[in-house]
Amino acid sequence: MTTPLAQLLRLVPPPADAPLATDWADVERRLGHPLPADYKELADTYGHGRIDRHISLMVPEDTRAGQGLITRNDGYTEELEDRWDMHEEWPEEVTREAGTTLVVWADTKDAGDLTWLVRPGTSPEDWPVMVFIDDLTEWETYPLTATAFLAALLSGEIDSTILSSELTPPEHTFQPYPR
Structure with a gap:
């Protein structure tokens, strides 16, 4: 178990029922x-x-239409690029180098998406987290893994100007979606 996951488990109790098993090799093949x-x-x-x-x-498959990791990432980067071209403002971290992409792994009710910035030749363990506000005019980049980011955010180590102050209760909860 990773240290960030151990910290997250102390902050946010996991669901009583274990999630369904995932065939990660199949997911990675389908995601590309x-x-x-x-x-x-x-x-x-x-x-x-x-x-x-x-x-x-997000998990690879889910019961809510269009909300799984695979479905949400189909054409995701291209959609963002179109919107940035329209606003004529791109995050400097997101280059137009072939193979650079964004992968959304979570979203929020008020801010937008939590993504990884994927660059060619960069190990998945080194992908930074980028947080976007819904209209894509503001973003924050964190050189952390997804789990380290969540643990730091929920422990108060990260003070995001984008994410809601609703994430600072003394006790955090996790509510699984119906299967």
């Missing part, structure tokens, strides 16, 4: 690239659900 080990461990521990009724953690 590998996924960070910490995310797979996070998804295998918590499954699909919502932290503090605010952050929805």
Whole structure:
């Protein structure tokens, strides 16, 4: 178990019922690239659900139409690129280098998406987390894994100007979505 996951487990109790098993090799084949080990461990521990009724953690498949990791990422980067071209403002971290893409792994009820910035030749364990506001005019980048980001955010180590103050209760909860 990773240290960030151990910290997250202390902050947010996992669901009583274990999530369904995931065939990660099949998921990575369908997505077109590998996924960070910490995310797979996070998804295998918590499954699909919502932290503090605010952050929805995505898993590869789910019961809500269009909300799974694979479905949400189909054409995701191209959609963002079109919107940035329209606003004529791109995040400097997101280059137009072939193979650079964004992979959404969670979303929020008020801010937007939590993504990984994937660059060619970069290990999935080194993909930074980018948080976007819905209209894509603001973003924050964190050189952390998904699990380390969530643990730091929920422990108060990260003070995001984008994410809601609703994530600072003394006790955090995880509510799984129905299967």
